[in-house]
Amino acid sequence: xxxxxxxxxxxxxxxxxxxxxxxxxxxxxxxxxxxxxxxxxxxxxxxxxxxxxxxxxxxxxxxxxxxxxxxxxxxxxxxxxxxxxxxxxxxxxxxxxxxxxxxxxxxxxxxxxxxxxxxxxxxxxxxxxxxx
Numbered sequence: 001x002x003x004x005x006x007x008x009x010x011x012x013x014x015x016x017x018x019x020x021x022x023x024x025x026x027x028x029x030x031x032x033x034x035x036x037x038x039x040x041x042x043x044x045x046x047x048x049x050x051x052x053x054x055x056x057x058x059x060x061x062x063x064x065x066x067x068x069x070x071x072x073x074x075x076x077x078x079x080x081x082x083x084x085x086x087x088x089x090x091x092x093x094x095x096x097x098x099x100x101x102x103x104x105x106x107x108x109x110x111x112x113x114x115x116x117x118x119x120x121x122x123x124x125x126x127x128x129x130x131x132x
Contacts, residue, residue, distance in 0.1 A: 063131075
């Protein structure tokens with residue numbers, strides 16, 4: 001991985017992605033696994049994770065969580081309070097903008113798609129079975 005300096009007015013999305021990659025790489029060097037909660041909306045976000053997994057010789061498992069019920073999705077977004085001091089909350093207009101930026105996964109990409117309206121037990125069971 002190549003280090004790069006960032007200015008305070010730089011692209012914080014890119015900084016966040018690079019930080020996730022660096023932390024995951026560190027975990028892999030220690031022989032540990034990593035769970036990365038990251039947007040997978042664009043190939044520019046996805047490709048570096050594929051490259052890191054290949055370079056570090058680790059198995060990459062992608063879990064995509066969707067909410068097909070727009071009313072439920074919107075209610076969840078509007079009612080969300082992550083409680084992170086100084087950090088903005090996402091609103092529904094942000095979700096709509098991100099949908100416009102969504103890029104389909106390349107054909108043949110192995111991943112698990114989980115419906116967020118399923119029960120927690122069902123989703124957890126699906127994910128655990130998939131990552132084993």
